[in-house]
Amino acid sequence: xxxxxxxxxxxxxxxxxxxxxxxxxxxxxxxxxxxxxxxxxxxxxxxxxxxxxxxxxxxxxxxxxxxxxxxxxxxxxxxxxxxxxxxxxxxxxxxxxxxxxxxxxxxxxxxxxxxxxxxxxxxxxxxxxxxxxxxxxxxxxxxxxxxxxxxxxxxxxxxxxxxxxxxxxxxxxxxxxxxxxxx
Ligand SMILES: [Zn+2]
Numbered sequence: 626x627x628x629x630x631x632x633x634x635x636x637x638x639x640x641x642x643x644x645x646x647x648x649x650x651x652x653x654x655x656x657x658x659x660x661x662x663x664x665x666x667x668x669x670x671x672x673x674x675x676x677x678x679x680x681x682x683x684x685x686x687x688x689x690x691x692x693x694x695x696x697x698x699x700x701x702x703x704x705x706x707x708x709x710x711x712x713x714x715x716x717x718x719x720x721x722x723x724x725x726x727x728x729x730x731x732x733x734x735x736x737x738x739x740x741x742x743x744x745x746x747x748x749x750x751x752x753x754x755x756x757x758x759x760x761x762x763x764x765x766x767x768x769x770x771x772x773x774x775x776x777x778x779x780x781x782x783x784x785x786x787x788x789x790x791x792x793x794x795x796x797x798x799x800x801x802x803x804x805x806x807x808x
Contacts, residue, residue: 626660626667628675634768638671640664642744643693647672648768653683655767656701657786658694662748665700682707685753686765689780690715690725692750693741699751710765712775713758715782720752726780759784 627639631646638645638660645668646657654677660668669679682705687695690711698709698719709719717723730738759765761775761784769790776783 626664626671628671636671636675638668640693642741643696645697647675649677650767652681653767654681655765655771656682656685656707658688659685659697659701661693662696662746662750663700664697665704668697668701669704679705681705684708684710684765684767686759686771686784686786687711687715687719688785689783690718690750691728691780692745692748695719696746696748696750699753702753702755708757709753709755710757710759712773712782712784713760714777715780716756716758718780718782719750719756 627637629637629639631637634649636647636649638647640660643661643664644658645660645664648655648657654672656668659665669682672679672682682701685698685701685707687698687709689695695711701707702709711719718725728738759773761773763773765771765773765786768788770788772787772789774785774787776785
């Protein structure tokens with residue numbers, strides 16, 4: 626796994642297929658996606674190597690249910706006590722309440738999909754013990770308030786996260802911002 630600093634508060638954990646993003650707040654960590662199945666321990670080790678206690682991982686937000694994004698979530702939640710969150714539509718798939726729909730692929734995407742599958746562990750996504758279902762517009766308590774944006778298409782429950790807090794994401798900008806002087 627490669628660990629790449631993207632922003633002062635954001636690291637990319639990159640697997641041969643799949644990834645996770647680690648967001649650092651002052652007193653807790655948030656993971657966005659959790660890599661492929663079997664990667665929970667590797668993510669916890671990366672958190673330790675970055676100087677944090679894995680128990681500081683407060684939540685794992687999944688952008689969608691596919692195994693290269695959700696695969697490590699159950700293992701990581703069991704290791705850290707983190708809450709797992711996903712849009713309600715994909716949370717139902719992860720809980721195995723509804724079957725996972727087959728991906729809808731264009732002709733040109735099929736060889737790419739087949740190549741990616743060859744690099745994934747042949748393991749099912751273990752369902753996390755508990756998953757909180759999300760809806761469009763929910764605001765999560767990290768990054769100064771991260772808004773859930775429902776972007777159905779890749780899966781019915783795909784989400785993006787928008788962190789609109791001023792200065793949260795600029796390179797080199799301290800967060801939280803210094804208190805105003807009142808002038
Ligand atoms: Zn996917």
